[in-house]
Amino acid sequence: MPPVTGNVADPHWYWWIIFYFFLGGIAAGAYLIAALSDLFADRANRPVARIGYLIALPLIAVCGVLLILDLGEPLRFWHMLWNVTTNRPSFKYWSPMSYGSWLLTGFGICSGLSFVLTLAELRGITRFGAHRLGAGIVGKVVAAIGALFAIFFGSYTGALLNATNQRVWGDNTILGALFIASAVSTGIAAIVLILALRRGHDGLPVQRLERADIFAIAVEIVLLLALVGLLASVGRANPLIAGSLGVVLWGGTLLLGLLAPLVLYLRPRTFGAVTPVIAAVLGLLGGFALRYAIIMSSQV
DSSP: OOOOOOOOOOOHHHHHHHHHHHHHHHHHHHHHHHHHHHHHSOGGGGHHHHHHHHHHHHHHHHHHHHHHSSSSSSSGGGTTEEEEEEEEEETTTHHHHHHHHHHHHHHHHHHHHHHHHHHHHHHHHOOOHEEEEESSSSHHHHHHHHHHHHHHHHHHHOOOOOOHTTTTTTSSSSSHHHHHHHHHHHHHHHHHHHHHHHHTTTTHHHHHHHHHHHHHHHHHHHHHHHHHHHHHHTOOHHHHHSSSHHHIIIIIIIIIIHHHHHHHHSTTTTTTGGGGHHHHHHHHHHHHHHHHHHHHTTTT
């Protein structure tokens, strides 16, 4: 049996993995916000739950394709889940990649169930009471389980980087927390963007989401500054504060992706009806810039 180890050595990741981290974060954040709305908010927030569920599954499906493409032998991707020697499910407790494969599978199943239940609700399918399942007890049970998977999956990509022996990634322990905070923020941004384009900027669900995103952005800023501080204390911060990656992180993530949306949320009349659209787009771009900068920081 392979030895228990927390390290993943010498990864060579390309653009599809950056997009996997980015889209997976949006999916996790959108599903988590949808589930929380489903479980705790009133009926006015039902559009938030529906949109979150409807966008999570397609994004997770794309993530699965991207992850398969990253494998050396894509046609053998199912070996991550099934041991062909013992003909049993394969879970390698010493392998972060194995954890990730099972998290992606579990989250995908929950996202798929929520997607189908939401479609049944929207189309008013009455057979077996399917139109009531999404907003009823069945939908809420799936949402509660899916929310746990969303939290673990959203933080997993950061934890995976922490588990490596690469510089920057392995020199701190907070990437998981930073990535889940960013996932929540980008998930909110994706839902706000769709709601704002469909309903305008003054709807109650949009206002509630903007208030939630203010908190998520504040947490993300604190974690981002803490990350740089921790790296600086061990002399590893230079890749993230100098050169082109420094511009991406501080200009793209902090300034445009976090501070600018925060200002627009606090001053919602800045650009009239398109203010929430602009804030949401900037938030999404900032989430992508964060993942690009951190992933590439170990390889410059």
